[in-house]
Amino acid sequence: MPLDTELASKSTAGPPCSVPPQGSKFFQWLTYLLLMPLFATATTAFGSVSMLASIFDGSGRIQHAIAHAWGGALLRLAMSPVRVEGAENLSKMPTAVYAVNHLSYMDTPVLFAKLPFQFRILARHDLFKIPFIGWYLQRSGQIPVDSTSLRSTLASLNRGVKVLQSGMPLVIFPEGGRSSDGRLQNFLSGPAYMAIRAQVPIVPMALIGTYELMPMHTYHLQPRPLLLVVGEPISASGYTSKMADALTERIRDRIAEMYIAHANSNAGHNPASPPPHKASTL
Secondary structure, three states: OOHHHHHHOOOOOOOOOOOOOOOOHHHHHHHHHHHHHHHHHHHHHHHHHHHHHOOOOOOOHHHHHHHHHHHHHHHHHOOOOEEEEOHHHHHOOOOOEEEEOOOOOOHHHHHHHHOOOOOEEEEEHHHHHOOOHHHHHHHOOOEEEOOOOHHHHHHHHHHHHHHHHOOOOEEEOOOOOOOOOOOOOOOOOHHHHHHHHHOOOEEEEEEEOHHHHOOOOOOOOOOOOEEEEEOOOEOOOOOOHHHHHHHHHHHHHHHHHHHHHHHOOOOOOOOOOOOOOOOOOO
C-alpha cells in the first residue's frame, strides 16, 4: 500500500477478538470503589502541579519529571511492578523514535515511569480537549495527531520530524490505538516515515502484561508483574520515504519476536491471551 494511503487509514486485518481475562471479583470491586477514584485524584493533582510548572518551565523538563512521578504513582496503586529488559539499549542513541505495542490505558504510565529520559509523544488530537490530561499534553509540548484528512495527518507527522530534528526523542504506538484482543495489530507507517525524514534510528519495544492488567473495554484492574523489553536500535539510514512500508514491517516483526520470546516467561502474562499474529501484506 502506498505511504499516503496507509497514513490515512489503519488495517483491520486480523483474527477475531478473544474474550478479555475476567480475573478476580475482589479486584474488580477494589478498582471501582478505591483504585479508580485514587487514579482520578492522582491524575488531577499531578496535572495541576504540571500546569503550574509550565508557567516557568519552558523546556518541559520539570513537567516531564512530574509525569514520571505520576506514572510511578499509578503503577504503585495498580500493584503492578515493572521489570525492564534491555535497558542498556535506551542509552545507545541520544535521539530516536521509540516504537512500542499498545495494549492498555496503563501503557502510558509504564512508559513515563520507566523511560529514563525526557521525550514527547504523539496523541490523538481529541485527547487534548480532556481536562487535565489535555492541558498537560498541550502545555508540555506533546504532538497532536489529526487523522481526519491526509493533509492534516502529514502535517502532524512533519511536526514530529521537527521535534526529532531538535534532538528530542519520540515515543509512539505504531498500531494507532489499543489492541482489543491482546494481539499485535498492523502498524501504521508514520513512525518509520518520521525516522526516515529525521534520519534517526527506531528502537523497538515490547510491553507485556498490560493487556491482562487492564484490557480494552474493561474498567477494572487485575494486578500483576509487567515487563518492558527494549530491543537494539534499527537504523533508518539508506531508507527513503517511499520505503517506509518496508521499515515498518521490519519494526513490527522485531516487536512481535520480542513479545513472543518473553511473554510466556513473564509472570504477568496470561497464557490464554493470544500471541501477536503475523501482519498481512499491506
